[in-house]
Amino acid sequence: xxxVIHANNLTLTYGKDEPIITEANMKINSNExxxxxxxxxxxxxxxxxxxYGQLTPKKGSLNVCGIKINNANSSKLNLLRRxxxxxxxxxxxxxxxxxxxxxxxxxxxxGFSKVVCTQQAQKLLKHVKLLxxxxxxxxxxxxxxxxxxxxxxxxxxxxxxxxxxxxxGNLDEYSSEVIWDLLKNAKEYLGTTVIVVTHHIPSTLDIDxxxxxxxxxxxxxxx
Amino acid sequence: MKSLxxxxxxxxxxxxxxxxxxFIFLINQIVDSYSRTLTKDYSIVxxxxxxxxxxxxxxxVSGVKSIEEISSKKILDKLKDKISTKNISxxxxxxxxxxxxxxxxxxxxxxxEEIKDKLLKIESITKVETxxxxxxxxxxxxxxxxxIVFLFSIFVLIISVLLMVKQMKxxxxxxxxxxxxxxxxxxxxxxKSAVLYRLVVIDSLISTLLVSAVYIFIPKFEKIDTxxxxxxxxxxxxxxxKDTGVLLIVSLxxxxxxxxxxxxxxxxx
Numbered sequence: 001x002x003x004v005i006h007a008n009n010l011t012l013t014y015g016k017d018e019p020i021i022t023e024a025n026m027k028i029n030s031n032e033x034x035x036x037x038x039x040x041x042x043x044x045x046x047x048x049x050x051x052y053g054q055l056t057p058k059k060g061s062l063n064v065c066g067i068k069i070n071n072a073n074s075s076k077l078n079l080l081r082r083x084x085x086x087x088x089x090x091x092x093x094x095x096x097x098x099x100x101x102x103x104x105x106x107x108x109x110x111g112f113s114k115v116v117c118t119q120q121a122q123k124l125l126k127h128v129k130l131l132x133x134x135x136x137x138x139x140x141x142x143x144x145x146x147x148x149x150x151x152x153x154x155x156x157x158x159x160x161x162x163x164x165x166x167x168x169g170n171l172d173e174y175s176s177e178v179i180w181d182l183l184k185n186a187k188e189y190l191g192t193t194v195i196v197v198t199h200h201i202p203s204t205l206d207i208d209x210x211x212x213x214x215x216x217x218x219x220x221x222x223x
Numbered sequence: 224m225k226s227l228x229x230x231x232x233x234x235x236x237x238x239x240x241x242x243x244x245x246f247i248f249l250i251n252q253i254v255d256s257y258s259r260t261l262t263k264d265y266s267i268v269x270x271x272x273x274x275x276x277x278x279x280x281x282x283x284v285s286g287v288k289s290i291e292e293i294s295s296k297k298i299l300d301k302l303k304d305k306i307s308t309k310n311i312s313x314x315x316x317x318x319x320x321x322x323x324x325x326x327x328x329x330x331x332x333x334x335x336e337e338i339k340d341k342l343l344k345i346e347s348i349t350k351v352e353t354x355x356x357x358x359x360x361x362x363x364x365x366x367x368x369x370x371i372v373f374l375f376s377i378f379v380l381i382i383s384v385l386l387m388v389k390q391m392k393x394x395x396x397x398x399x400x401x402x403x404x405x406x407x408x409x410x411x412x413x414x415k416s417a418v419l420y421r422l423v424v425i426d427s428l429i430s431t432l433l434v435s436a437v438y439i440f441i442p443k444f445e446k447i448d449t450x451x452x453x454x455x456x457x458x459x460x461x462x463x464x465k466d467t468g469v470l471l472i473v474s475l476x477x478x479x480x481x482x483x484x485x486x487x488x489x490x491x492x
Binding site for chain 2: 097
């Protein structure tokens, strides 16, 4: 099977500080569902940042979707990020864009026509049960609703990989369920690779997954 | 209200810059046209003891357009009744020759002095009258005005650039969050910066239209027109399509250049 992510002796640091992640090895195949867990400050989000190219490896190598992150220039990073669907812990929705336009963002970047963008955004908003709030602005929504919009945005362009940072961190049971269903469906029906950083793997999730556990900067694969 | 203030912070410096630029063009045209009128009216009068050849003068003094002999017939005609024909013939031969020299362009004082010196070196020329003071006074005033306007415009341009850079930075900070989110989704530079470029294009258009409107209506004010006529100048016509087009191109290039520099600089930081 093809590796969509391949980290070899990956060491990550912020500036000249002590390494956050030391010599991590990870192989993630296409269409896998992956959990990265660990205590707060263990470097889970740092790994995610390196996967979308916001943090360059200090040592070792990191390949995502065939693009070597170590020496990727901005145009290669732009290309890589168009393969990814990212769900941030703090949602990162554009405040002065409507919910619908926020969902359209990856499609606008991808150069799709307005009709396609609108149709796809409405379809996804229907999936996350927020179609009735398409014309609202992010700040008019609750935290759970904003996270569902962020999830719809991440799925809009049928990405190769979804990277989700604590996607259900502060959500109620209903919103959490919607999010997990969407991630599960993305893997099962769209063949997407899903990588979720979380404190806690939901016990009700009925899916095969790979699990990496982080402790003091070391990545362990849990069998 | 905030948005209007933001736009005005770009529109005002752009307006001032374009206004100054158009003013430089206007003053240049006025000085040119005035200089053409002066050149047409201006001539150097030369008194010579014998006939001068055009080629001799043209070889010695460059920039000569034409040399005409001033006929002494009128003076002699007046004397016809008072003195005998014989004396008239004698007078005719002993009278000096008068020439009027027209130049291709209006000379400055230094040029006039040089021309005068060169002409006086020709043996047969006994006197050269340049009338320089009368003509060059207003012309010099216009030339000084032209230089003052140019210097003032450079000063205005510097202030405008600084004001615009400051406003672009404010815009950029306002849009930074949106731009960073777009970056995380792989947006290319032109998509991320599209909002700023759009704002700049709109403001350029507004400033250009305002400046054009001012220059279209300026000559229509009676007081200005009367004043211009009183000092013998013609306010050049503002050609709506051509001049507005030039102003729009300058305005767009100027503002797009500044916004691009600011975005690139902030991105690098």
